[in-house]
């Protein structure tokens with residue numbers, strides 16, 4: 331990626347990479363780090379990116395630690411370092427949990443059959459088990475959709491000629507402002 335010529339093109343580049351992340355498992359944006367209060371961080375797969383709504387979707391197990399953390403405090407952040415583009419993407423927002431709702435059921439129904447299995451693990455995620463071999467996939471369905479409504483997108487592009495940093499906020503209509511790197 332070349333240094334952004336305008337705030338608009340900078341934000342366009344970020345959304346284009348996020349969209350590609352949903353479709354391309356080899357893209358850096360496919361596996362962002364999700365931070366919740368604690369602080370706690372973990373890798374997740376980006377499942378959907380909706381620029382119009384400014385939302386990102388993540389799938390998880392309804393009893394995962396991150397679900398409890400989000401239920402207690404919906405403030406979340408996501409981070410991507412896209413080495414090919416020399417672009418860091420920092421995303422901040424509020425997460426909404428959808429468990430057993432019509433939306434969650436609809437999203438889950440469109441997942442491949444093999445994927446359903448991981449949301450039917452018989453033990454609670456994080457529970458002590460005697461060995462990995464005893465993991466069984468015969469538990470009740472526990473699919474969770476985490477929908478993050480973004481409030482801020484902060485971008486940092488590194489280049490020999492110059493570094494470019496900008497902050498875009500929902501409250502100002504995503505017009506953005508340049509920041510000192």
Ligand SMILES: Cc1cc2nc3c(=O)[nH]c(=O)nc-3n(C[C@H](O)[C@H](O)[C@H](O)COP(=O)(O)O)c2cc1C
Pocket residue numbers: 361370371372373374375376388389390391394395396397455456
């Ligand atoms: C490459 C990779 C992708 C992952 N994708 C997800 C994911 O999409 N959703 C998820 O809940 N956990 C995912 N995990 C597992 C999490 O990183 C984490 O270990 C697990 O969800 C438990 O986290 P928690 O206790 O904070 O909920 C992924 C892990 C790796 C290494």
